[in-house]
Amino acid sequence: MAELKLMKGNEAIAEAAIRAGVDAYFGYPITPQSEVIEYLMSEQPEFRTGMVVLQAESEVAAINMVYGAAGTGKKVLTSSSSPGISLKQEGISYLAGAELPAVILNVVRGGPGLGTIQPSQADYFQSVKGGGHGDYHMYVLAPASVQEMADFVEDAFEMAYKYLTPVLILSDGIIGQMMEKVYLKDQQPRWTDEEIQKISGKWATTGRIGGRERNIITSLDLQSEKMEARVHRLQAKYKKMAEEDLRFEKIQCDDAEYLIVAYGSSARIAQKTVDLAREKGIKVGLFRPITLFPFPKNQLMEMTKQVKGILSVELNMGQMVEDIRLSVEHKVPVEHFGRTGGIIHTPEEVLAALEQKIIKR
Amino acid sequence: MDIKDIIKPENLVYTKTKLMTDNALSYCPGCGHGTAHRLTMEVIEEMGVEADTIGVAPVGCSVLAYDFMNVDMQQAAHGRAPALATAISRTWPDKYVFTYQGDGDLAAIGTAETIHACNRGENIVIIFVNNGIYGMTGGQMAPTTLPGMPSSTSPYGRDTAKMGFPLKMTELIANLPGVYSVTRQAVHTPKHVRKAKKAIRQAFENTRLKRGLSFVEIVSNCNSGWKMTPNQANEWLEENMLSFYELGDIKVEGQLVKK
Amino acid sequence: MAKIKGAIVVDIEKCKGCEVCVPACPSDVIGMSKEVNGKGYHYAYMANPDACTGCSNCAIVCPDGVISVYKVKMD
Ligand SMILES: Cc1ncc(C[n+]2csc(CCOP(=O)(O)OP(=O)(O)O)c2C)c(N)n1
Ligand code: SF4
Ligand code: SF4
Numbered sequence: 001m002a003e004l005k006l007m008k009g010n011e012a013i014a015e016a017a018i019r020a021g022v023d024a025y026f027g028y029p030i031t032p033q034s035e036v037i038e039y040l041m042s043e044q045p046e047f048r049t050g051m052v053v054l055q056a057e058s059e060v061a062a063i064n065m066v067y068g069a070a071g072t073g074k075k076v077l078t079s080s081s082s083p084g085i086s087l088k089q090e091g092i093s094y095l096a097g098a099e100l101p102a103v104i105l106n107v108v109r110g111g112p113g114l115g116t117i118q119p120s121q122a123d124y125f126q127s128v129k130g131g132g133h134g135d136y137h138m139y140v141l142a143p144a145s146v147q148e149m150a151d152f153v154e155d156a157f158e159m160a161y162k163y164l165t166p167v168l169i170l171s172d173g174i175i176g177q178m179m180e181k182v183y184l185k186d187q188q189p190r191w192t193d194e195e196i197q198k199i200s201g202k203w204a205t206t207g208r209i210g211g212r213e214r215n216i217i218t219s220l221d222l223q224s225e226k227m228e229a230r231v232h233r234l235q236a237k238y239k240k241m242a243e244e245d246l247r248f249e250k251i252q253c254d255d256a257e258y259l260i261v262a263y264g265s266s267a268r269i270a271q272k273t274v275d276l277a278r279e280k281g282i283k284v285g286l287f288r289p290i291t292l293f294p295f296p297k298n299q300l301m302e303m304t305k306q307v308k309g310i311l312s313v314e315l316n317m318g319q320m321v322e323d324i325r326l327s328v329e330h331k332v333p334v335e336h337f338g339r340t341g342g343i344i345h346t347p348e349e350v351l352a353a354l355e356q357k358i359i360k361r
Numbered sequence: 362m363d364i365k366d367i368i369k370p371e372n373l374v375y376t377k378t379k380l381m382t383d384n385a386l387s388y389c390p391g392c393g394h395g396t397a398h399r400l401t402m403e404v405i406e407e408m409g410v411e412a413d414t415i416g417v418a419p420v421g422c423s424v425l426a427y428d429f430m431n432v433d434m435q436q437a438a439h440g441r442a443p444a445l446a447t448a449i450s451r452t453w454p455d456k457y458v459f460t461y462q463g464d465g466d467l468a469a470i471g472t473a474e475t476i477h478a479c480n481r482g483e484n485i486v487i488i489f490v491n492n493g494i495y496g497m498t499g500g501q502m503a504p505t506t507l508p509g510m511p512s513s514t515s516p517y518g519r520d521t522a523k524m525g526f527p528l529k530m531t532e533l534i535a536n537l538p539g540v541y542s543v544t545r546q547a548v549h550t551p552k553h554v555r556k557a558k559k560a561i562r563q564a565f566e567n568t569r570l571k572r573g574l575s576f577v578e579i580v581s582n583c584n585s586g587w588k589m590t591p592n593q594a595n596e597w598l599e600e601n602m603l604s605f606y607e608l609g610d611i612k613v614e615g616q617l618v619k620k
Numbered sequence: 621m622a623k624i625k626g627a628i629v630v631d632i633e634k635c636k637g638c639e640v641c642v643p644a645c646p647s648d649v650i651g652m653s654k655e656v657n658g659k660g661y662h663y664a665y666m667a668n669p670d671a672c673t674g675c676s677n678c679a680i681v682c683p684d685g686v687i688s689v690y691k692v693k694m695d
């Protein structure tokens with residue numbers, strides 16, 4: 001029995017986290033995502049489910065709190081926006097290195113620097129290429145609606161525990177701030193201590209219950225051979241993610257002669273562009289990657305058999321376009337269009353760019 | 362009486378606790394880290410709470426504390442141990458959670474995490490090993506380096522006009538209302554070791570009673586960084602460190618007992 | 621009169637020859653061996669075993685925890 005509510009994306013994700021039985025949230029306020037912690041603080045989930053909510057002294061502290069609780073097998077969430085996510089990179093790298101499950105939400109705003117509080121997709125590189133130091137990736141989910149903000153909480157934790165990895169939900173100020181109808185799932189109970197033992201007892205530091213050998217959470221391997229093996233283990237996960245948990249959506253692609261690739265809020269705008277184009281008789285399709293890492297490489301390559309050109313539409317100066325080019329290996333022209341600085345392109349602007357950069361080229 | 366008649370299992374009065382692993386310590390000969398580790402583990406063993414103890418190792422010479430302490434351990438990023446401990450203790454309120462941190466870790470890069478965990482009065486124990494220097498990275502100046510004390514980044518001695526004064530984190534922390542107990546100890550002589558162990562025991566008893574944050578500083582040596590033999594270093598510690606970092610309780614049961 | 625006699629056992633291979641135990645002994649029991657262990661350290665030993673009272677001072681200051689102490693009461 002789902003419940004239908006009108007909510008902001010940021011609130012939906014917070015409510016979904018409570019309902020998904022998340023054990024703890026650690027965060028630090030920053031626009032445009034402060035509603036996440038504000039909602040949690042006003043909901044007082046400690047009385048609903050026993051979920052811990054703590055306002056940390058910084059994003060650095062918050063992500064390291066995530067590490068601490070994740071290291072004990074608890075389901076932990078944190079959220080921030082771009083400048084705060086930069087601060088979290090240290091902890092994210094440690095989470096990846098120590099192979100800990102955790103979910104991180106980035107409600108992206110424009111940068112670099114303090115930038116703007118307006119929406120942006122300028123953190124694509126940071127999100128999918130690693131972001132912090134070392135050879136690692138996160139599993140990255142890009143919601144395009146308030147519904148997906150809510151739904152991706154459970155999906156993200158499923159992936160985090162399947163792969164023992166940090167998972168990023170890459171949203172932006174549009175999705176975070178806009179209000180939409182959302183179906184909220186029923187309350188799931190939090191894991192009991194016994195369930196945590198069953199699920200994560202092999203590695204989680206919950207104390208040497210029953211006198212078992214000690215568990216150690218670390219990302220350190222002073223022996224190069226061991227460190228290389230650790231990195232290989234991470235790479236094997238990434239390969240498996242691509243094989244088993246890649247996600248994307250194809251809209252009006254069956255007869256498409258031209259392709260727009262866009263994720264998150266840009267995909268919503270581009271979907272209108274597709275309609276506008278089709279009204280003019282131009283057969284355009286929209287390819288929406290839902291996972292940005294793993295990236296739907298083969299599926300895009302497949303599309304080159306059919307389309308004459310690809311436009312990557314992003315709220316930045318051209319980041320995902322590089323991955324598309326790598327995917328399609330110059331089989332078709334690939335161009336980028338996007339506004340930045342917090343400006344959101346219109347469907348008409350996107351159509352004009354498609355005509356100019358791809359169709360008339 | 363022959364020695365062989367004395368050395369029998371029934372006559373054993375002291376041996377390394379089983380909560381220290383058999384791994385050879387990675388520390389330099391004579392380094393106080395080993396003693397501080399052992400005392401912590403002796404206390405956990407004597408309280409019988411190893412199944413409920415989770416330790417957090419820092420970045421510093423004691424980064425490998427988890428190789429030596431035979432309890433569940435997490436290794437934290439440099440300075441962040443109190444953030445980890447906060448989350449562990451919040452999500453497992455009945456566990457005994459401690460951090461073990463050097464002075465660079467706790468009083469420089471981790472100042473914010475330390476002060477805020479203390480200020481929130483987290484129900485954890487912080488063991489703070491102050492050797493006045495960055496041991497692991499080769500003897501650079503620490504926030505705790507004494508005025509005039511040489512290090513590889515203050516080769517002519519710490520010039521307080523340019524490099525600031527040594528930071529007495531322990532006194533600073535004692536003044537936070539959220540903090541329950543604060544003490545400064547040492548481990549370079551048997552007398553000091555016995556007192557330090559009592560202090561660590563008291564700290565973990567506070568955790569048992571959910572009294573909040575207990576902070577135990579251990580003034581220690583770094584003979585490699587100080588470029589002395591261990592015994593010279595211990596004498597130097599006694600003569601120089603202890604006049605600046607005075608030993609004893611600073612806060613007891615939430616009350617300041619020393620300014 | 622009851623007399624207490626002690627003895628220590630040093631885990632020779634783990635001793636680092638730091639000599640911290642030497643001044644810690646109130647009875648001047650401990651000396652450093654001329655020989656070295658596998659790691660090249662001159663290890664601690666009971667140079668003057670008769671004087672040991674089993675007070676454990678040496679063992680509790682030994683940073684590497686390599687000393688075990690035994691004690692008997694003799695009537
Ligand atoms: C982010 C980061 N910066 C710097 C370092 C390098 N580093 C490792 S240990 C250390 C200082 C450790 O000193 P202290 O905390 O006093 O511990 P000790 O080694 O003296 O026990 C530094 C600067 C690091 N590992 N990570
Ligand atoms: S460098 Fe200093 S702190 Fe580190 S192990 Fe050696 S003596 Fe100890
Ligand atoms: S204190 Fe320990 S390690 Fe050092 S010399 Fe004595 S027995 Fe050996």
Ligand code: SF4
Pocket residue numbers: 626627628644645646647648649650671672673674675676677678679689
């Ligand atoms: S037990 Fe006491 S008397 Fe015996 S060697 Fe050790 S310190 Fe000396």
